[in-house]
Amino acid sequence: MISLGISYSKAHDSSACIARDGKLLFAVAEERLSRVKHDARFPRLAVKACLDFAGAGARDLDHICFGYQRPLKGFMHDLKCLASGQQPMSGLNLLITTQHFASMWHQDGGYHHFTAAFGPTKVRPRFVDHHLAHAISAYAFSGLEQAAVLVVDGRGAWEATSIWHGHDGRLDPVLTIPWPNSLGLFYAAFTEYLGFQPNSDEWKVMGLAPYGEPGADLHQFIDLHGDRYRVNARLLLGNGNGNGSAMAALASRMGGPARKPESEIDGRHKNIAYGVQELCEQAMLALVREAVARTGCRDLCLAGGVALNSKANGKILSSGAVDRLFVQPAAADDGVALGAALAPYLEGGGRLPLQAMRQVYLGPEFDNSDIEKALSTYKLRYVKLDNVASTAADLLAAGRILGWFQGRMEFGPRALGSRSILADPRDPEMNAKVNNAVKFREWWRPFAPSMLAEAAAEYLEAAVDSPFMIVTSQVKPEKRNVIPAVTHVDGSARPQTVVEEQNPLYWRTLKAFGERTGVPVLMNTSFNLRGEPIVNTPTDALRTFFSSGMDALVIGSYLVEK
Numbered sequence: 001m002i003s004l005g006i007s008y009s010k011a012h013d014s015s016a017c018i019a020r021d022g023k024l025l026f027a028v029a030e031e032r033l034s035r036v037k038h039d040a041r042f043p044r045l046a047v048k049a050c051l052d053f054a055g056a057g058a059r060d061l062d063h064i065c066f067g068y069q070r071p072l073k074g075f076m077h078d079l080k081c082l083a084s085g086q087q088p089m090s091g092l093n094l095l096i097t098t099q100h101f102a103s104m105w106h107q108d109g110g111y112h113h114f115t116a117a118f119g120p121t122k123v124r125p126r127f128v129d130h131h132l133a134h135a136i137s138a139y140a141f142s143g144l145e146q147a148a149v150l151v152v153d154g155r156g157a158w159e160a161t162s163i164w165h166g167h168d169g170r171l172d173p174v175l176t177i178p179w180p181n182s183l184g185l186f187y188a189a190f191t192e193y194l195g196f197q198p199n200s201d202e203w204k205v206m207g208l209a210p211y212g213e214p215g216a217d218l219h220q221f222i223d224l225h226g227d228r229y230r231v232n233a234r235l236l237l238g239n240g241n242g243n244g245s246a247m248a249a250l251a252s253r254m255g256g257p258a259r260k261p262e263s264e265i266d267g268r269h270k271n272i273a274y275g276v277q278e279l280c281e282q283a284m285l286a287l288v289r290e291a292v293a294r295t296g297c298r299d300l301c302l303a304g305g306v307a308l309n310s311k312a313n314g315k316i317l318s319s320g321a322v323d324r325l326f327v328q329p330a331a332a333d334d335g336v337a338l339g340a341a342l343a344p345y346l347e348g349g350g351r352l353p354l355q356a357m358r359q360v361y362l363g364p365e366f367d368n369s370d371i372e373k374a375l376s377t378y379k380l381r382y383v384k385l386d387n388v389a390s391t392a393a394d395l396l397a398a399g400r401i402l403g404w405f406q407g408r409m410e411f412g413p414r415a416l417g418s419r420s421i422l423a424d425p426r427d428p429e430m431n432a433k434v435n436n437a438v439k440f441r442e443w444w445r446p447f448a449p450s451m452l453a454e455a456a457a458e459y460l461e462a463a464v465d466s467p468f469m470i471v472t473s474q475v476k477p478e479k480r481n482v483i484p485a486v487t488h489v490d491g492s493a494r495p496q497t498v499v500e501e502q503n504p505l506y507w508r509t510l511k512a513f514g515e516r517t518g519v520p521v522l523m524n525t526s527f528n529l530r531g532e533p534i535v536n537t538p539t540d541a542l543r544t545f546f547s548s549g550m551d552a553l554v555i556g557s558y559l560v561e562k
């Protein structure tokens with residue numbers, strides 16, 4: 001049975017994946033192929049890549065599954081919210097909602113795009129409830145038989161937060177908190193107020209938070225006094241979702257204008273970031289406690305855009321509220337393609353195929369001949385390496401900043417040793433060097449470490465298996481000045497622990513670096529320039545390499561130096 005999963009909402013992060021007999025074969029976000037960050041268009045290139053990988057055509061598909069409800073369902077909920085006053089009623093709001101509905105209706109939720117590009121299918125498309133798709137993406141890949149499942153995002157059609165009970169390959173709905181009572185909305189609104197891109201730059205707020213202090217009063221926007229959060233959506237939504245009118249309303253209540261993008265960050269901004277993060281963590285912890293209480297399960301699966309908040313995830317784990325935690329590495333909407341593709345298994349009381357996701361190297365791959373072709377095309381000087389791990393470790397130990405392009409591209413937002421920029425984490429200046437020369441990004445955003453899983457207990461307070469850089473840990477105080485470039489101002493780090501089976505070459509490189517320096521840890525950041533998607537092809541890698549201050553590029557078996 002071949003199943004195609006598609007994430008397409010016209011909002012952000014379109015993607016596609018393909019599974020055969022319940023096994024995930026290939027997954028990629030449209031942005032990596034189109035080179036448009038957070039590309040929200042129908043994922044034509046991603047679908048084509050999935051079909052090509054599986055050697056399948058449109059007529060071979062047994063299921064074609066979208067990770068969103070049919071357009072009418074969302075529209076009806078929006079009308080209800082407007083009529084009841086939960087969302088400010090205005091001509092503009094009504095127009096935006098109606099326009100979106102009409103467009104998605106006209107496209108049959110994206111299916112018309114599919115048939116126009118790939119021809120007719122033998123099956124009708126299936127539209128999977130958005131939060132169910134998120135929930136499947138977390139539970140089915142967790143490796144857990146029984147779990148509480150928590151989904152928290154901006155919004156689905158009507159859902160903002162949902163709790164599920166995963167057991168025996170099934171998912172029972174436990175609780176739904178409908179839009180616009182949305183933690184994702186709360187975080188996104190303040191992301192915009194602080195001068196960043198909402199539904200994209202929430203990381204920046206999370207990274208800025210430790211520089212602030214308690215004091216910003218945000219309680220009129222979110223109430224945490226009951227067991228469950230309540231977001232005052234009327235204050236966060238203007239005449240049109242997230243537009244200037246919302247920012248004007250926020251400005252008057254916050255006693256100051258929204259920060260202009262790229263302008264200076266002051267103490268007030270830092271304190272607001274601190275407050276937003278703090279309240280988000282409290283709200284998440286309350287939801288986790290409720291999920292555990294209602295399901296009787298102390299193992300937790302998380303998905304939805306808010307589950308990318310690695311700081312909150314770290315707090316959940318260290319709170320003792322749960323025993324085990326699995327966070328779907330593609331927790332945002334790119335990941336709903338995974339859940340949608342498996343949804344047919346639930347039909348007629350069926351069971352999901354359960355599998356432990358141990359790696360996310362699910363994207364395109366380019367072999368040495370592809371790479372050599374690109375190198376020759378651009379008439380570049382290069383050498384072929386006998387031992388890639390050893391040469392890379394030598395260069396890194398000598399303080400060089402390395403582009404690293406190997407194997408299949410990662411699915412999800414993190415670079416995990418396939419499309420990475422690597423550097424020496426022992427150099428206290430390395431953070432600034434990489435920021436200024438390569439990533440051109442904000443000074444306060446921390447870089448993350450990759451480390452041999454075997455060494456995690458030596459460096460981290462509570463070393464857990466952390467293959468996806470999605471849960472924050474505290475670096476042991478005596479190790480903070482050993483790896484200063486990847487230790488945040490509050491002593492935290494967002495580690496990737498690497499075991500040999502997941503990525504043998506990357507593991508060997510970490511090991512070789514450890515043999516040379518005594519520290520089997522590397523700074524690992526995604527291989528892209530600021531504002532661009534992570535590189536996909538050898539040509540993307542070469543273009544990025546030569547547009548930045550990286551010193552050398554290890555691409556397949558080849559070394560390119562400047």
Ligand SMILES: [Fe+2]
Nearest residue numbers: 153304305333
């Ligand atoms: Fe979502």
